[in-house]
Amino acid sequence: MEARNEHRSFFVLLIKEMKTKKRTVCFPIMNRVHYARQIYLLNLLQRHPHIDLQLVVGGTAILEKYERFFPAMTKAGFQVHDALYNVIEGGNHITMAKTAGLTALEFANSLHKLNPDIVLIRGDRFEQLAIAMVAAYLNKTIAHIEGGDVTGTIDESVRHAITKLSHIHFVTNEAARARVIQMGENPAMVFDVGSPDVEFAALNKKKLDASAINRSGTGYAIDFAQPFIVVMYHPVTTETDNRKHMETLLEVIDSLTMQTVWFWPNADAGTNEMAKAIRVYRELGKLKNNKIRFVTDIMPEDFLALLHKSSCLVGNSSAGIKESSYLGVPVVNIGTRQCGRLRGPNVRDAGYSRKEITDAIYAQLAHGVYKSSDIYFKPHTSKKIVEVLNNVPLQTQKKFYEQ
Numbered sequence: 001m002e003a004r005n006e007h008r009s010f011f012v013l014l015i016k017e018m019k020t021k022k023r024t025v026c027f028p029i030m031n032r033v034h035y036a037r038q039i040y041l042l043n044l045l046q047r048h049p050h051i052d053l054q055l056v057v058g059g060t061a062i063l064e065k066y067e068r069f070f071p072a073m074t075k076a077g078f079q080v081h082d083a084l085y086n087v088i089e090g091g092n093h094i095t096m097a098k099t100a101g102l103t104a105l106e107f108a109n110s111l112h113k114l115n116p117d118i119v120l121i122r123g124d125r126f127e128q129l130a131i132a133m134v135a136a137y138l139n140k141t142i143a144h145i146e147g148g149d150v151t152g153t154i155d156e157s158v159r160h161a162i163t164k165l166s167h168i169h170f171v172t173n174e175a176a177r178a179r180v181i182q183m184g185e186n187p188a189m190v191f192d193v194g195s196p197d198v199e200f201a202a203l204n205k206k207k208l209d210a211s212a213i214n215r216s217g218t219g220y221a222i223d224f225a226q227p228f229i230v231v232m233y234h235p236v237t238t239e240t241d242n243r244k245h246m247e248t249l250l251e252v253i254d255s256l257t258m259q260t261v262w263f264w265p266n267a268d269a270g271t272n273e274m275a276k277a278i279r280v281y282r283e284l285g286k287l288k289n290n291k292i293r294f295v296t297d298i299m300p301e302d303f304l305a306l307l308h309k310s311s312c313l314v315g316n317s318s319a320g321i322k323e324s325s326y327l328g329v330p331v332v333n334i335g336t337r338q339c340g341r342l343r344g345p346n347v348r349d350a351g352y353s354r355k356e357i358t359d360a361i362y363a364q365l366a367h368g369v370y371k372s373s374d375i376y377f378k379p380h381t382s383k384k385i386v387e388v389l390n391n392v393p394l395q396t397q398k399k400f401y402e403q
Helices: 002-020 032-036 039-047 070-075 093-114 126-137 155-165 174-182 196-203 210-215 242-256 271-283 300-309 323-327 354-367 381-391
Strands: 023-029 051-057 080-083 118-122 141-145 168-171 190-192 228-232 259-263 292-295 312-315 331-334 347-350
Touching: 023 032, 023 039, 023 093, 023 126, 023 381, 032 039, 032 300, 039 051, 039 196, 039 381, 051 070, 051 093, 051 381, 070 080, 080 093, 093 126, 118 126, 126 141, 126 155, 141 155, 141 381, 168 174, 168 381, 174 190, 190 381, 196 300, 196 323, 196 381, 210 292, 210 300, 228 242, 228 300, 242 259, 242 271, 242 312, 242 354, 300 323, 312 354, 331 354, 347 354
Parallel strands: 023 051, 023 118, 051 080, 118 141, 141 168, 168 190, 228 259, 228 312, 259 292, 312 331, 331 347
Antiparallel strands: none
16 A cells, blocks of 8 residues: 555656656747747747747857847846857858758757757748758757748758658748648647737837937937938849849949938858948949948847838838837848748839839838838737647657648
């Protein structure tokens, strides 16, 4: 009888321990977007009583030249569990490929040390593909945010590759969900929750802080009582004319003589050529419009406040497709980088010619603010993601789902 009671007590304690054991979720942050657009989600994960959040920070998020986010994260109350120095600089295709390889080497050590239950991956950058590959080989459950979207550049291939390595899928719209299922993923594991980026834009109540913008970067001190535009133009990794296209855009913005906040391009293949185009244009004295401020980064709340107040966003950033659709900001989307992505009525597409870009900007400035679109917005996006992560069965082996 005593032995039976001992066994019963043992199993009661075991079940209690299983119920109280926290689930660990590792979230790799490789650039400003991974942190900036997921703050609300990260806060919910950190405060959840049954989840331990592990942050691994690397890529440009850790580099001084990109005004690294380490201080901002710790100030916001987040603990950084590991740091990856995984960037090989050079801004070309070889260094991009080598950075992916170095990311795999470095993250393998981090993942082995931290040993989380789930690796939560956001987006479609090349570093994230390396992280997904490592997590798969170490038999970790992988959850992916923003799979199934269609765009231009190598990001398209990377995004779909991460989908095939992932077990849990958080998509932003129904069309994306259909594509993920079409790739052989189990419909029960594909959740249309909307975009965390847009959710954060909807919840952000911070007013524009002029001093925060004008303390960052270099150039003209923007008078935010007057109209201004924002430029976010990044390399297209599958194209070879990035510098030429940047030079054209410089000429267009210069000719507008309008206040401009210009964000530095992403660290991808082609970045150095684009950055060189900006430097040469300025150093040769070609820049006639002295009302441009070049910035590398600002805090996410400040960025959304800036975007919301701007007269137009010009470039090829996904912020023009997603956040701007909800905020109603007029957008001129240039080239192929966002080709195929679901967009709202606020987006006007333009080719690479000076005339197309100029005409599109003037048309958007004349139109003004658009009605808010909810194509990427669903209520409680982050809450739904956290709920799934807390309750979904952990998996390692995948099977192709036959419909």
